Amino acid sequence: MFDFLPQWMRDGLGDDVLFWLGYLTNGKHLTWYASLQFTVFAAVFGSLLAVTFGLLGATLKNSTFPPARLIGTIYASIVRGVPDVLFFIFFPLAFEQSVEWVMASQVCTPETLAAQSAAWPPCKEANWLLSTPEYLVMASVSLGIIYGAFATNVIHGALRAVPKGQLEAARAYGMSASQVLWRIHIRQMWVYALPGLSNVWMLIIKATSLLSLLQIADIVLWADRLGAPNFLKSVGLVHDDWRWRYYLVLFVFYILVTLVSEKGFNVLMRWAGRGILDESRR
Amino acid sequence: MKKILLAAAAILALSGVAQAQDTVRIATEGAYAPWNFLDDAGKPAGYEIDLANAICAKAGFTCEILTNEWDSIIPNLVAGNYDVIMAGMSVTDERKQTVDFADEYKPVDPSRFVALPNAGIDFAALKGKRVGAQGGTIQEGYAQEHFAADNTVVAFGTADQAMADLAAGNLDIILADGAYLEPIVATGQVEFVGEPVEIGGGVAPALRKDEGELKGKINEALTALKADGTVDTLIAKWFDGAGPFYKK
Numbered sequence: 001m002f003d004f005l006p007q008w009m010r011d012g013l014g015d016d017v018l019f020w021l022g023y024l025t026n027g028k029h030l031t032w033y034a035s036l037q038f039t040v041f042a043a044v045f046g047s048l049l050a051v052t053f054g055l056l057g058a059t060l061k062n063s064t065f066p067p068a069r070l071i072g073t074i075y076a077s078i079v080r081g082v083p084d085v086l087f088f089i090f091f092p093l094a095f096e097q098s099v100e101w102v103m104a105s106q107v108c109t110p111e112t113l114a115a116q117s118a119a120w121p122p123c124k125e126a127n128w129l130l131s132t133p134e135y136l137v138m139a140s141v142s143l144g145i146i147y148g149a150f151a152t153n154v155i156h157g158a159l160r161a162v163p164k165g166q167l168e169a170a171r172a173y174g175m176s177a178s179q180v181l182w183r184i185h186i187r188q189m190w191v192y193a194l195p196g197l198s199n200v201w202m203l204i205i206k207a208t209s210l211l212s213l214l215q216i217a218d219i220v221l222w223a224d225r226l227g228a229p230n231f232l233k234s235v236g237l238v239h240d241d242w243r244w245r246y247y248l249v250l251f252v253f254y255i256l257v258t259l260v261s262e263k264g265f266n267v268l269m270r271w272a273g274r275g276i277l278d279e280s281r282r
Numbered sequence: 283m284k285k286i287l288l289a290a291a292a293i294l295a296l297s298g299v300a301q302a303q304d305t306v307r308i309a310t311e312g313a314y315a316p317w318n319f320l321d322d323a324g325k326p327a328g329y330e331i332d333l334a335n336a337i338c339a340k341a342g343f344t345c346e347i348l349t350n351e352w353d354s355i356i357p358n359l360v361a362g363n364y365d366v367i368m369a370g371m372s373v374t375d376e377r378k379q380t381v382d383f384a385d386e387y388k389p390v391d392p393s394r395f396v397a398l399p400n401a402g403i404d405f406a407a408l409k410g411k412r413v414g415a416q417g418g419t420i421q422e423g424y425a426q427e428h429f430a431a432d433n434t435v436v437a438f439g440t441a442d443q444a445m446a447d448l449a450a451g452n453l454d455i456i457l458a459d460g461a462y463l464e465p466i467v468a469t470g471q472v473e474f475v476g477e478p479v480e481i482g483g484g485v486a487p488a489l490r491k492d493e494g495e496l497k498g499k500i501n502e503a504l505t506a507l508k509a510d511g512t513v514d515t516l517i518a519k520w521f522d523g524a525g526p527f528y529k530k
Contacts, residue, residue, distance in 0.1 A: 121362065225312075228313065
């Protein structure tokens with residue numbers, strides 16, 4: 001593995017260090033490191049969707065049109081109440097089966113329907129094969145829907161926290177309704193929304209550890225696999241139950257993400273608060 | 283909106299059909315050495331992976347081998363996520379109600395009990411012990427049937443997790459497939475206790491019930507591979523010189 005290093009360097013490192021370097025960079029471990037991409041994708045795409053759903057939900061909740069207000073309120077309260085694990089496994093399954101159901105009405109013929117012995121899908125042609133990319137998109141959408149409900153409440157509250165005087169002044173300057181909304185109301189809303197949204201972001205980061213429920217080989221699943229005891233030389237390094245070591249690495253990883261996120265949100269906070277409120281410019 | 287959905291569905295359907303015709307997707311667990319496991323490169327390896335590749339070469343299939351957790355491996359086969367299971371799965375009447383089996387590729391292997399060395403397990407009066415097995419296996423079924431009344435039967439996601447719990451002292455005995463246990467017993471960490479028990483049939487590929495054509499081709503390839511000694515060679519390679527079982 002490290003034969004490319006010059007001899008003096010290998011001597012300096014010693015056989016033990018070289019062995020562990022080799023172990024930690026074997027294909028299995030490299031796959032583990034690479035599986036971080038799934039976590040990052042789900043977190044980033046999921047939170048973008050959550051903010052989008054949150055803005056939509058808050059707009060609905062703030063609407064003067066009662067049915068729209070009702071939809072926004074129902075979304076925020078029902079989705080927040082359902083356990084995220086449940087929603088996480090329910091939504092992809094329900095979506096897959098509805099696609100297959102719609103597909104079945106188009107591609108199934110009476111013969112193929114009769115030939116199908118399993119209860120689902122209705123016929124073989126209406127079977128949708130799901131693999132990691134599809135599951136990953138669905139997982140992100142699920143995260144977006146779940147945490148969009150939390151974001152709805154955060155943004156709804158932030159919109160109400162913007163001083164009424166600001167909006168009145170904007171109208172007095174002759175701004176149209178949409179100009180008031182985008183240039184003053186939403187522009188100033190971020191200062192009040194960001195502390196709450198940073199909580200939502202942390203929740204999303206934590207929820208990405210659920211990805212393995214959808215057959216995605218993410219960092220948690222690989223930690224489990226790598227830590228499982230191995231008794232056979234032909235399989236690889238023989239070792240006991242090492243799961244706690246790998247879980248410890250995940251533990252440290254999530255703490256680091258928390259610390260980095262806090263710094264990131266401080267930067268965002270300064271950006272959102274520029275020229276608005278003195279207390280936001282800490 | 284409905285039209286867009288239908289068009290999207292049609293495209294998905296077409297691409298799905300194209301995929302289904304080209305490749306045979308074979309699922310394994312990837313956590314049951316030496317049957318199937320993930321090697322140092324992170325790719326599936328083991329007896330069943332070698333055999334699957336030999337079958338595919340013989341039958342002229344393009345094959346894709348993927349891993350799936352044991353507890354959802356049959357539901358996902360029935361749902362159509364893949365076409366064949368080769369994961370050390372024994373033929374049982376119960377499983378035959380849901381899936382179809384091709385010919386066996388490893389004969390019936392007695393299940394064995396293991397315990398920590400010198401644990402002093404008395405099988406005549408097994409009471410208040412914690413008995414471990416992998417969930418959804420024939421061994422778990424056997425343990426539930428025979429030991430659940432006086433003992434606690436604990437089911438695990440993978441066989442390795444059960445072994446880890448035995449080593450940590452959380453279990454008294456484990457019931458598992460003999461071929462899986464032998465190399466572990468050889469390390470001296472655990473020892474065989476009690477008598478072997480015969481549960482279930484041989485190990486065979488599992489398929490959906492409506493896949494008669496695929497089953498026929500797999501059986502044809504397996505018959506040829508048994509006749510030319512490939513199956514015996516692979517068994518001897520992965521199971522420490524066991525066999526030969528099939529070559530006359």
